[in-house]
Amino acid sequence: MVKPILVLALLAVGLAACGGSETSGEDAPATSTRTVTTTTTSAPPPLTETQARTPLVVYYLRDGRIAPARVTVESTPAVAHAALDALGDEPPAGYSSDVADAGDLDVRIEDGIARLDWGDETLSHAGAAQVVYTLTQFPTVRAVELPDGRQARRAAFEDVTPLILIDKPLPGDTVRNPLGVAGTASVYEATLVVELVQEGKVLEKQTVTASTGAPYRGSFSTTFETTAGGDASIVAFSPSAADGSEQHRVEVPIHIG
Numbered sequence: 010m011v012k013p014i015l016v017l018a019l020l021a022v023g024l025a026a027c028g029g030s031e032t033s034g035e036d037a038p039a040t041s042t043r044t045v046t047t048t049t050t051s052a053p054p055p056l057t058e059t060q061a062r063t064p065l066v067v068y069y070l071r072d073g074r075i076a077p078a079r080v081t082v083e084s085t086p087a088v089a090h091a092a093l094d095a096l097g098d099e100p101p102a103g104y105s106s107d108v109a110d111a112g113d114l115d116v117r118i119e120d121g122i123a124r125l126d127w128g129d130e131t132l133s134h135a136g137a138a139q140v141v142y143t144l145t146q147f148p149t150v151r152a153v154e155l156p157d158g159r160q161a162r163r164a165a166f167e168d169v170t171p172l173i174l175i176d177k178p179l180p181g182d183t184v185r186n187p188l189g190v191a192g193t194a195s196v197y198e199a200t201l202v203v204e205l206v207q208e209g210k211v212l213e214k215q216t217v218t219a220s221t222g223a224p225y226r227g228s229f230s231t232t233f234e235t236t237a238g239g240d241a242s243i244v245a246f247s248p249s250a251a252d253g254s255e256q257h258r259v260e261v262p263i264h265i266g
Contacts, residue, residue: 063088066179067095068142069104070135075142075170076104079179089116089123089150092143107136116144121151122160130156138166167226172196172257173245183266191230195223196247196257205233206260207241238265 062081065088069076078101082091097111115126123144132140132155141153141161152160163170175192178184194201199222205213212235219227242262246255 063091065092065095066143066146066176067092068139069096069100069106070139070169071104073135073169075138075166075174077142077174077176077179078104079182089118089144089147092146093125093140096139096143106139107133108139111140118149121149123150123153125154127156132156134166135169137161138169141166164226167195170195170226171259172223173201173247173259175243175245175259175261178243178261178263180261181263183264185266186233186235188233188235188265189230190233190243190245191228192245193226193228194219194245194247195226197250198222199227200247201229201245202248202255203229203231204244205235205237205241206244207237207239212237212241235265241265 061084063084064079064081066077067080069078080095080101082095085091093111093114093116096106096108097113100106114130117124125140137155140155142163144150144153145163152162154160159165170193173192173194173196175190177189177191188205190203196219199219201217201219203215203217204211213233215231215233217229217231219229221227240262241264242260244258244260246258248254249256
């Protein structure tokens with residue numbers, strides 16, 4: 010009876026040795042590892058004043074005639090409404106306006122026509138010119154429907170448009186070399202003289218031909234190469250056929266940066 014007892018004792022010792030660790034042996038359960046990745050999302054930096062604003066051109070009046078000025082508005086995809094809103098604001102010094110509360114008008118653009126919810130609003134002829142010029146600066150607008158139902162373009166307002174109108178650069182613009190000048194004119198034989206003037210001295214001078222002459226309005230453009238810097242002016246006029254004197258002179262103050 011001694012041998013069976015010894016075998017049983019040895020078997021018990023062996024079983025105890027095998028079961029001493031839960032993680033040892035072929036039948037031990039596998040340990041799983043899970044990695045958790047935490048992503049930290051930071052808020053984007055706030056827009057700077059320059060990033061948050063968009064430059065637009067608004068057509069005010071000067072001496073009863075159309076006069077463009079550059080303004081800045083809060084950045085928005087609804088630029089037509091933003092331009093009307095600016096047009097209804099107090100005009101800059103030296104300008105006037107026949108349009109009040111234009112920013113309260115809803116505008117929709119359909120097939121190139123800007124249609125405004127005029128309600129009981131009435132417009133003077135000059136005020137209508139301001140709205141038409143301001144909205145038709147955008148390539149998606151070719152005409153504006155006025156309160157009386159007419160679809161008007163810029164050509165309907167020649168009587169309140171300067172004979173020489175410079176659209177580029179605008180008063181107060183900072184420009185760089187080469188300096189581009191562009192605009193429209195209705196002058197004799199479509200001939201203009203355009204000058205770059207600084208402290209009373211003509212730095213550059215060019216004779217420019219518009220795309221058509223009076224009584225029609227044509228477009229013109231030219232470029233100046235200059236090494237000058239600082240405050241200056243773009244001057245344009247139509248030379249008199251009789252003596253070459255300046256007719257219909259316009260002057261736009263700029264800064265060459």
